[in-house]
Amino acid sequence: MIRYDRMSSLFCVALAAAICVESIRLGPGSFSNPGPGLLPLGCGLLLGFMGVVQVAVSMKGSRLGQALLWKPGTRWKHLISIPVSLVAYPLFFDILGFHLVTFFWTGFMYGGVGGMGWRSTVIASVATTFVSYLLFEYFLGLRFPRGILNV
Amino acid sequence: MYEMSDGLLTGFSVALSWGNLFYCFLGVLTGTLIGVLPGLGPSATISLLLPATFYLPPTPAIIMLSGVYYGAMYGGSTTSILVNIPGEAASVVTCLDGYQMARQGRAGPALGISALGSFIAGTIGVLGLMIAAPFLARFALRFGSPEYFSLIFMAFSMVIYLASGSVIKAVMIIVLGVFVGSIGVDFITGDLRFTFGSLTLSDGVGLVPVVMGLFGIGEVLENLEEETGQIQILRTKLKGLLPTIQDWKDSLGPILRGTVLGFSLGILPGGGAVMSSFASYALEKRISKHPEQFGKGAIQGVAGPESANNAGSSSNFIPLLTLGLPCNPVMALLLGSLLIHGISPGPMLIKDHPELFWGVISSMYIGNVMLVLLNLPLIGLWVRLLSVPYSVLFPLILLFCLIGAYSLNNNVWDIIVMVFFGIFGYLMRKFNYEAAPFVFALVLSPMFEESLRQSLLMSEGSFAIFFTRPISCVLMVTGIVLFSVAALPWFKRKPFRESQ
Numbered sequence: 104m105i106r107y108d109r110m111s112s113l114f115c116v117a118l119a120a121a122i123c124v125e126s127i128r129l130g131p132g133s134f135s136n137p138g139p140g141l142l143p144l145g146c147g148l149l150l151g152f153m154g155v156v157q158v159a160v161s162m163k164g165s166r167l168g169q170a171l172l173w174k175p176g177t178r179w180k181h182l183i184s185i186p187v188s189l190v191a192y193p194l195f196f197d198i199l200g201f202h203l204v205t206f207f208w209t210g211f212m213y214g215g216v217g218g219m220g221w222r223s224t225v226i227a228s229v230a231t232t233f234v235s236y237l238l239f240e241y242f243l244g245l246r247f248p249r250g251i252l253n254v
Numbered sequence: 255m256y257e258m259s260d261g262l263l264t265g266f267s268v269a270l271s272w273g274n275l276f277y278c279f280l281g282v283l284t285g286t287l288i289g290v291l292p293g294l295g296p297s298a299t300i301s302l303l304l305p306a307t308f309y310l311p312p313t314p315a316i317i318m319l320s321g322v323y324y325g326a327m328y329g330g331s332t333t334s335i336l337v338n339i340p341g342e343a344a345s346v347v348t349c350l351d352g353y354q355m356a357r358q359g360r361a362g363p364a365l366g367i368s369a370l371g372s373f374i375a376g377t378i379g380v381l382g383l384m385i386a387a388p389f390l391a392r393f394a395l396r397f398g399s400p401e402y403f404s405l406i407f408m409a410f411s412m413v414i415y416l417a418s419g420s421v422i423k424a425v426m427i428i429v430l431g432v433f434v435g436s437i438g439v440d441f442i443t444g445d446l447r448f449t450f451g452s453l454t455l456s457d458g459v460g461l462v463p464v465v466m467g468l469f470g471i472g473e474v475l476e477n478l479e480e481e482t483g484q485i486q487i488l489r490t491k492l493k494g495l496l497p498t499i500q501d502w503k504d505s506l507g508p509i510l511r512g513t514v515l516g517f518s519l520g521i522l523p524g525g526g527a528v529m530s531s532f533a534s535y536a537l538e539k540r541i542s543k544h545p546e547q548f549g550k551g552a553i554q555g556v557a558g559p560e561s562a563n564n565a566g567s568s569s570n571f572i573p574l575l576t577l578g579l580p581c582n583p584v585m586a587l588l589l590g591s592l593l594i595h596g597i598s599p600g601p602m603l604i605k606d607h608p609e610l611f612w613g614v615i616s617s618m619y620i621g622n623v624m625l626v627l628l629n630l631p632l633i634g635l636w637v638r639l640l641s642v643p644y645s646v647l648f649p650l651i652l653l654f655c656l657i658g659a660y661s662l663n664n665n666v667w668d669i670i671v672m673v674f675f676g677i678f679g680y681l682m683r684k685f686n687y688e689a690a691p692f693v694f695a696l697v698l699s700p701m702f703e704e705s706l707r708q709s710l711l712m713s714e715g716s717f718a719i720f721f722t723r724p725i726s727c728v729l730m731v732t733g734i735v736l737f738s739v740a741a742l743p744w745f746k747r748k749p750f751r752e753s754q
Contacts, residue, residue: 108420111685115426122433122448129447135715137707139440139447146433153426160422172684174480181478182680185652189471189673192656193666208656209649216478217645227646235653243306245661 107172112157119151181216188212200250201240206232258384261604265612269620274314278617281318282624285325290333290636291647295343296326297583297693298473301465302654304591305661312595313610317617319591323584324376324567324618327527328625331368331560332636335361344527344563347535351548351555358551363497367505367553368560369629370497375513375561376622379568382517384615386569387604391576394601399712400719403705404726406698408733409523409579413691415740416522416529423687424740431692434459435699442707454667461590461697463659463672465583468689470655471676474648476683501553508538508558516562520569523581523694527563527570534562568618575599575611579698583690586697 122143132138188211195204209231214224239245268274288299300319307315330345335352348368355364397405410428417424437448438458449455497505515537516530538558539548548555573579578600580586592599597607604611629636659672679689713719721727 107685108423111687112426115430118430125448129445133715134710134717137710139443139445142436142703142706143433143447146429146436150426150429150433153422153429157420157422157426177479182475185475185478186471186673186677189652189656189676190670193660193669196660196666205653209653212649212652213645217649219645227649231650231653235657239657239661243309243661245657246664247660 106161109158109161112154112161116151116154116158119147119154122147122150184216188216197248198250200252201247202232202236203250203252205235258388261388261608261612262384262616264608265614265616268313268609268613269317269616274317274613274617275620277310277314277318278321278621279624281321282325282328282621282628284318285322285327286329286625286628286636287639288322289326289329289331289345290639291642295469295473296323297465297587298469298651299326300584300587301462301470302651302658304462304587305658307591308594308661312592312597312607313613315591315595316588316610316614319588320571320614320618321621323570323588324564324621325625327376327560327564327567328369328372328629329636330563331372331556332365332629332633335364335368335556336637344531344566345560346528347531347559348556350535351550351552354549354551355553355556360551360553363501363553364556365633366630367497367501367557369626371505371509371512371557371561372564372629373622373626374509375516375565376568376625377619378513379517379520379565380615380618380622382565383568383571383618386521387572387576387611387615390572391601391604394577396725397577397601398723399705399708400723400726401729402701403709404720404729404733405577405579406702406705408729408736409581409698410695411733411736411740412523413694415736417688417691417740419686419688421740424691427682427687427692428695431695432699432702434464434692435696436703441700441704452667454663454665454671458700459671459696460662460668461586461693462662463668464675464696465587465693466655466659467672467675467677468679468682468693469583470651471673472679472683472689474651475676475680477644478648497553504553505557508534508554509561511537512558512561513565516565517569519562520566521572521581523573523579527566530562530566531559534558571614575603575614576601578603578701580694583693586693589697 126140126144126147129140129143130138131140131144188208192204192208195207199207206228210224210228213219213227214221219227240247269278284299284303285296288296300322303319303322307319310318327344330340331348331352334340334345334348335356338349338353340346340349352364352368355361413428414421414424435458437455439445439456440447446456512530512534515534516527519530519533520527535548535555535558538554539545542548542552542554544552570581570585573581574585574589576599578589578598580589589599597603597610655672655676656669659668660666662668682689682692709719710717719726720730
């Protein structure tokens with residue numbers, strides 16, 4: 104893990120630097136009159152310090168026995184398509200409306216990611232959309248966009 | 255004593271109403287279900303259910319969410335014993351002896367002692383909660399800003415001390431959590447901090463999208479990254495669920511010791527069901543006359559940890575209800591739920607909202623009875639649920655996350671925040687950072703900052719204020735000692751191990 108610890112720590116050091124810059128802009132004030140930037144500045148400094156310590160520790164580390172973060176055979180298709188589809192869901196929310204977008208999205212999940220056959224996918228998507236309508240709209244009274252087709 | 259009996263009467267009159275009985279049942283049923291199903295823990299489930307509870311009054315909402323939590327502790331043992339896969343983290347240790355008992359044809363007694371031990375520990379735990387909480391609440395009335403700051407500092411040190419991995423990583427993740435918790439409007443000056451012009455972020459980073467992302471989406475991504483086979487359920491006859499007299503003789507001591515240990519550890523910040531179950535297993539093995547039998551089907555190895563995690567799940571409520579201090583992510587979500595309903599947990603909760611406090615406690619007694627009735631006769635049904643393929647389960651989890659995040663404010667940006675923290679949570683798992691301390695720090699961050707700044711204003715910038723007030727001094731020194739104890743071995747040890 105040592106190489107990966109170094110990577111994550113360097114990221115934290117960079118993040119800490121950005122936090123410190125913005126905290127100073129916000130104004131840390133003084134100890135007797137603390138400003139809005141005081142706590143974030145403290146967080147930035149401590150995060151940066153710990154990141155540097157972690158990097159220093161990992162520099163001395165043995166390179167033996169390093170485990171791979173992602174093993175061969177990792178399903179990258181799923182790791183990329185799921186977050187993308189989660190972001191896409193709200194983008195089509197207003198255009199297609201809750202029911203249609205839920206139907207298509209669950210269809211993609213069951214069929215595209217889950218590997219179901221097309222018939223099972225359609226049945227599962229219709230059932231999930233119907234159940235989510237019953238649960239969220241009918242019983243809990245939530246209001247979702249209907250989309251341009253007003254479905 | 256009169257106050258307690260009066261409170262209990264009030265509590266039972268609240269908990270025994272048809273509506274609250276229904277929500278209690280729904281909670282424990284859902285808890286058992288998610289406890290049985292691997293890949294979905296109580297944190298993710300409660301965050302999924304949280305938006306739905308906004309439409310309920312606070313008492314049934316908390317009764318239901320609490321039921322999910324302690325219900326999951328019951329349900330988790332089923333998969334550990336029959337499949338050798340823990341339904342949730344607190345049941346990991348039950349696999350060691352529970353599965354071995356099942357392989358020897360003693361699945362029934364293992365499941366039976368697990369359910370009955372959980373019932374005994376859960377009931378004693380609730381009794382302890384009922385006795386300890388009012389005392390602690392009265393004590394907490396003496397707390398001012400410096401005491402709260404020192405208390406949170408001590409809690410952070412405790413979390414670092416109990417962190418399973420690297421101390422540096424634990425500190426980093428807590429600092430990051432405090433920072434993320436500070437995003438939004440500054441409560442004194444009204445300045446916007448780190449919002450980058452986003453209206454959604456000006457209200458701060460919401461707890462629910464963060465938890466849904468970290469525990470819901472993060473877990474799904476981790477589960478789906480590799481090909482996993484269908485779960486193999488051990489084909490064994492579930493007979494003799496009621497343990498024999500010998501089983502009881504062997505288990506009674508571990509159940510009682512596990513209860514005391516689990517209850518004590520459950521009060522500590524960062525402690526909880528997981529630590530309780532591991533500590534109980536280690537204790538039982540150490541004091542046993544036949545430690546060599548552990549790992550080979552010793553009933554003590556099931557009775558102790560299962561009792562400990564249930565007692566711990568009861569005592570987890572003590573710091574939340576009396577100090578407003580959540581000791582784990584589930585309690586943080588319950589805190590969020592209370593705040594959304596306009597209730598601030600803390601020393602005044604028992605006085606201001608007795609129906610909520612005593613109603614929730616009384617519902618736990620009722621919930622424990624419901625759980626025994628659900629777990630023993632229906633074990634066959636829970637086992638069959640394990641055959642639901644993950645390809646059916648994960649789209650439902652993700653859809654619930656999506657709708658749950660959106661329904662918070664009818665705002666798609668909450669979904670974006672959730673997805674961001676989902677990816678963040680997945681990467682945290684890959685890089686060996688723990689998600690629980692992050693959530694813990696995120697929740698406590700506003701209280702931490704407020705008490706720090708108010709203390710500094712009171713003392714005109716002197717940090718001595720934390721050491722000149724007795725309660726604050728004790729808490730601060732305890733925090734420093736805990737942090738030192740956690741950090742010193744790290745500095746002394748050989749910095750690198752092959753396992754790192």
